Amino acid sequence: MKIAYMVGSLSSTSLNRGLAKALVSLAPEGVEFVDLDVGSLPLYNRDYDGNWPEVATAFKKAVDEADGVVIITPEHNRMYSAVVANAVEWSSRPWGTASLEGKPVALAGVSPSPVATGIAQTHLRGPLTFFGSKLYPHEAYINAQQAGITPEGGVAEGSRDFLAQFIGGFVDFVKASE
Template identity: 35%
Template sequence: MRHGLPDAESRNHPFFVHLFSLKSRNTRLQRGCLRGVQGPLLFGPFHAPSRGIMAKLKLAVIVGSNRRDSINRKLAQALVKLGANAFDASFVQIDDLPMFNPDLEPQRPEPTLRLKREIEAADAILIVTPEHNRSIPAVLKNAIDWASRPYGQNSWANKTVAVTGTSSGAVGTAVSQQQLRMILTNLVGVVVGGQVFITFKDGLIDAEHNITNEGTRAFLQGFLDQFAEIATKLAA
């Protein structure tokens, strides 16, 4: 890690990534500030851990958007492909859940029971979310509430979770990620793997769910590898 401006290759990245990297034994601040960022900053390559050969982790992927052409779903699909060597991933549906209502708890609707089963069966959870009015989307908060109930049967407790998201803004989803981390920590979730803020640009992800920029792909690969290593240790 070094202090100063990014080099020429880094400045040519098509979008902005901001990463706080959480190590398993120590916390280290890493910030990668790409195109359009001025002033002093911390910049350095993301060093992925060496995982060796081990069984794949069961990963539940939650997209905090019910939009048909969600860019966050595109990012989630790209991350699943990128992490295929470490994770056996499946997407958790949340757009068919009824609005949370304690009156429904005595006879819970089946989609809410399915949600809890899928979260509880996972070794780790990846949440990819947009930001709505400086907060997390209603569809995601609704899923969080359902999975946290009934009292004493909180499905988020002790689950290893990584959070990221993308938007067209300069600091994509930073506030929603901060709020999401606070909520999940309150629910005794173990939020790890770092924060990755991505500004979405046309061509960032192709039709086959590939991240098209080599440097960005390597950076996010390191993020996923570190998430997998921490999740593996916590699942042991």
């Protein structure tokens, strides 16, 4: 099974990148993870249609080839990040070929805020529902301080089970969607 994941933060000290590392390390054996390089995508505009840059073609191919996708987003001003918005836009083009259509998708995010990334993830469900993604029903709105998430992928012992159950449950969800 191949799970692609995107991290919607470009920060070199991203807690969300740390969450991605933690989820990969806690996943069931036999799952291949592909890090989608969303930070290299240019801002989408329709002038690219018919003449895509290689980075966008490679991104779309990786999403298409994945059995499922995990989107890990920070919360910027009560919204998912611009990096995630741009990646979702590229995945939906050209019109009529949305790579996330019918694809199992899980949402997660971490923040030092007590509300974590719940509002951003709620907003992100809108476009994903529009594309017909199969949304994993379990949520991971993670408070970094409580969960002990670090940019290096560290996680507090008390949070390891929750994260392992989240990613293991998503793997089961993907299998059931096949």
